Amino acid sequence: MTQTQAPVVPGDRVSLSGAWSTPSTHKPTKRAGLPLGINIFLYLLPAFLLVTVFLAVPVLVVIALSGTDWAGIGIPQWVGAGNFVRLFSDPAFLKSLGNTLLWVLVGVFIHTPLCIIVALIVARKPRGWKIFRTVLFLPNIISATSLALLWYFVFHVSLGLINASLTLVGLESFTRNWLFDPSTALGVTMTPWVVYIGFGMVLFLTQISTIPQEYYEAAQLDGASNLRQDWSITIPLIRRAIALQVLFVVGYALRSFEYPFVMTSGGPADSSSTLSLYIYRQMLTANEYGMAMAAGVVTLIVGIVLTAGVFWVLRKAER
Amino acid sequence: MNRKATVALGATTALAIVLSGCSSAIPQGGGSGSATEIEILSNFTSDISRGKVLDELIEEFNDESDGKYKVVSKAQPDWPTLQQQIRSSISAGTTPDLFLYNYNPTDLSREESGELMDWSAYINEDPEWKARFKEDNLAALTTENQLAGIPGDQAPALFYYNKDLFAAAGVDQFPATWDEYLAAAEEIRKTGVAAISLMTADDSWHTMNALSYVATAKGGPDAYAPGADLDSAAIVAAADYTKQLLALSTPDAVGGNYSASTSNFLNGQSASIIDGPWLISSIQSTVPEPCSIGVAAAPGFNDGAIEPGYTVTDALNVWGAAKQSDPDKEKAVVAWMKFFTSNESASRMAVDGEYPMAVDTELSEADRGRASCQMAQVLDISNAAPTTIVQMGREITTGAQAKLPSLLESLALGQTSPADFASELQTANAE
Numbered sequence: 141m142t143q144t145q146a147p148v149v150p151g152d153r154v155s156l157s158g159a160w161s162t163p164s165t166h167k168p169t170k171r172a173g174l175p176l177g178i179n180i181f182l183y184l185l186p187a188f189l190l191v192t193v194f195l196a197v198p199v200l201v202v203i204a205l206s207g208t209d210w211a212g213i214g215i216p217q218w219v220g221a222g223n224f225v226r227l228f229s230d231p232a233f234l235k236s237l238g239n240t241l242l243w244v245l246v247g248v249f250i251h252t253p254l255c256i257i258v259a260l261i262v263a264r265k266p267r268g269w270k271i272f273r274t275v276l277f278l279p280n281i282i283s284a285t286s287l288a289l290l291w292y293f294v295f296h297v298s299l300g301l302i303n304a305s306l307t308l309v310g311l312e313s314f315t316r317n318w319l320f321d322p323s324t325a326l327g328v329t330m331t332p333w334v335v336y337i338g339f340g341m342v343l344f345l346t347q348i349s350t351i352p353q354e355y356y357e358a359a360q361l362d363g364a365s366n367l368r369q370d371w372s373i374t375i376p377l378i379r380r381a382i383a384l385q386v387l388f389v390v391g392y393a394l395r396s397f398e399y400p401f402v403m404t405s406g407g408p409a410d411s412s413s414t415l416s417l418y419i420y421r422q423m424l425t426a427n428e429y430g431m432a433m434a435a436g437v438v439t440l441i442v443g444i445v446l447t448a449g450v451f452w453v454l455r456k457a458e459r
Numbered sequence: 460m461n462r463k464a465t466v467a468l469g470a471t472t473a474l475a476i477v478l479s480g481c482s483s484a485i486p487q488g489g490g491s492g493s494a495t496e497i498e499i500l501s502n503f504t505s506d507i508s509r510g511k512v513l514d515e516l517i518e519e520f521n522d523e524s525d526g527k528y529k530v531v532s533k534a535q536p537d538w539p540t541l542q543q544q545i546r547s548s549i550s551a552g553t554t555p556d557l558f559l560y561n562y563n564p565t566d567l568s569r570e571e572s573g574e575l576m577d578w579s580a581y582i583n584e585d586p587e588w589k590a591r592f593k594e595d596n597l598a599a600l601t602t603e604n605q606l607a608g609i610p611g612d613q614a615p616a617l618f619y620y621n622k623d624l625f626a627a628a629g630v631d632q633f634p635a636t637w638d639e640y641l642a643a644a645e646e647i648r649k650t651g652v653a654a655i656s657l658m659t660a661d662d663s664w665h666t667m668n669a670l671s672y673v674a675t676a677k678g679g680p681d682a683y684a685p686g687a688d689l690d691s692a693a694i695v696a697a698a699d700y701t702k703q704l705l706a707l708s709t710p711d712a713v714g715g716n717y718s719a720s721t722s723n724f725l726n727g728q729s730a731s732i733i734d735g736p737w738l739i740s741s742i743q744s745t746v747p748e749p750c751s752i753g754v755a756a757a758p759g760f761n762d763g764a765i766e767p768g769y770t771v772t773d774a775l776n777v778w779g780a781a782k783q784s785d786p787d788k789e790k791a792v793v794a795w796m797k798f799f800t801s802n803e804s805a806s807r808m809a810v811d812g813e814y815p816m817a818v819d820t821e822l823s824e825a826d827r828g829r830a831s832c833q834m835a836q837v838l839d840i841s842n843a844a845p846t847t848i849v850q851m852g853r854e855i856t857t858g859a860q861a862k863l864p865s866l867l868e869s870l871a872l873g874q875t876s877p878a879d880f881a882s883e884l885q886t887a888n889a890e
């Protein structure tokens with residue numbers, strides 16, 4: 141390939157005597173650079189500013205407002221720990237807290253194992269695995285509100301697919317008001333999240349793909365079954381991905397809002413309410429901004445404790 | 460600067476000037492440059508009848524003011540969002556020029572924010588205008604001789620019932636007492652139709668209408684007035700009747716929202732509903748024989764606690780305005796409100812907008828002829844009502860309001876007895 145030279149424009153300062161691309165024979169001058177500490181500071185400054193403005197300050201405001209009585213207008217009145225005392229004597233809050241922790245448990249002990257199992261199957265690349273993987277991941281790119289609405293109609297008492305199907309196969313006695321029966325409402329709002337395993341599955345598949353094939357070949361020579369290989373090679377080697385998934389699950393469970401909001405509004409009688417929904421109600425219905433902030437602080441503390449717990453378990457597993 | 464750069468700069472400037480002239484979709488009138496502009500924030504979107512009438516009235520007002528004033532409507536269709544938007548704006552010191560908000564005697568944070576305009580001087584200097592409003596409403600909005608707003612609407616919640624479904628169950632006349640209503644409801648249920656549309660989600664509007672009617676029929680107009688003890692015999696009785704009504708409602712009443720409840724009535728899955736006049740436009744557009752839907756005052760009891768024919772209403776919605784530093788803007792706000800609350804505007808809002816306003820409205824014969832079969836009945840019942848009482852959900856504290864869905868659902872599911880319902884409601888209201 142021939143290299144074309146750019147035309148020389150009058151006025152451009154180009155040495156015509158030397159070759160076009162001849163490197164300078166001058167020794168590189170020693171530039172007086174900024175000290176390393178200042179360099180690091182400058183690199184971190186944008187991120188530090190963003191975190192300060194959009195995370196640290198709002199968190200501090202939430203913590204400050206959690207000790208006030210404020211209706212959203214006027215000057216907040218300082219009530220100290222009063223909001224927290226009220227929170228822990230409010231059955232609706234305790235129910236929401238309990239339900240949120242149940243979301244965490246279901247996420248960790250049902251949703252995550254389901255993701256692992258499907259990832260282990262798909263990693264063996266059975267026939268049609270690519271389609272399977274795509275279909276399972278699809279719900280992750282659809283708005284949760286739309287999906288919640290879809291599931292609302294699946295479980296609806298008179299328009300729902302479940303009751304219609306049960307009636308069709310002669311199991312009419314099993315039909316019920318799934319969304320508003322206190323014994324089923326919470327489970328029903330969790331169902332979509334539990335079964336949408338696409339994200340976790342992809343996370344595990346990515347990690348599984350980094351495991352050297354030799355490990356499996358050696359295990360096969362030793363006569364290890366597929367189950368044994370998964371149990372003794374794959375799962376231990378994806379433990380960091382499992383920890384990451386659990387962190388995601390905890391985060392999502394603490395923020396769980398769309399499914400209970402759209403499907404049951406947290407009812408009946410708060411049986412499917414979550415912390416996020418409780419905070420929403422305190423702010424937008426009761427105009428109790430202080431109480432909402434206090435509930436937010438409790439959510440933050442629960443999140444920190446759970447995250448620390450996950451890291452503690454991970455460190456123990458590493459040893 | 461070289462020639463090319465100068466030409467480029469000139470061309471860009473010229474393009475910017477041309478484009479800025481095209482940027483507004485609203486035609487700029489010759490005299491509008493000096494007009495004092497005010498913005499109205501409400502839920503009157505242009506796709507609903509009251510929004511259409513508002514737009515027409517605004518256009519007429521702007522024309523009549525001959526370039527002096529320009530009113531612009533900014534509508535937010537979702538009522539709770541609108542209320543939060545107003546609250547946030549007041550809090551941020553950017554109160555809208557004129558806005559529609561729901562008055563709640565237990566939450567005067569907006570009225571006492573110091574950000575609202577005082578209407579008292581304007582209404583006191585015009586006795587004719589003042590006489591158009593109910594004294595009670597003006598008194599409620601007055602704090603320390605300052606009038607925080609102009610009464611906007613106070614929609615009566617009345618029984619809308621499907622005459623054909625009642626007749627199919629052998630009920631030819633709308634029941635006069637709640638016990639007769641329950642008996643009729645049982646007959647209606649036997650025909651495979653729910654007797655009444657109720658819902659417990661959000662503000663439990665339809666269910667709270669029923670509860671409010673029974674409570675006031677049992678305990679009189681002050682059964683749940685601000686400061687009243689809700690742990691009372693009237694509220695216990697009301698909870699008991701409401702529980703029975705919920706059992707006679709559609710299967711999705713517990714947990715259902717306004718939309719589901721209304722659809723059930725409009726689709727003929729339930730025979731009655733207690734709702735505001737905004738339902739009329741849906742009846743007119745959805746029900747095949749719109750005039751088969753009758754309107755009735757709620758049943759009562761024969762114990763004389765309250766005079767029959769009274770109405771329970773939605774909260775008083777109020778037109779509040781921002782405290783203005785510009786006197787011209789304040790004059791514009793007052794001029795618009797006088798125009799908007801005139802008998803002619805109110806009649807058009809009632810007949811064409813299906814939105815009866817909280818002002819004295821006398822319909823002409825022509826207007827009466829144009830009114831839908833339901834609106835004419837609504838106006839007759841409202842005019843004949845000896846008393847109006849605001850619905851309970853609008854009178855209790857916001858904290859108690861937030862607990863209503865849960866309390867009603869517990870009541871419907873048998874987790875809470877009517878007595879416990881009253882007691883828990885009182886506790887929530889007293890917090």
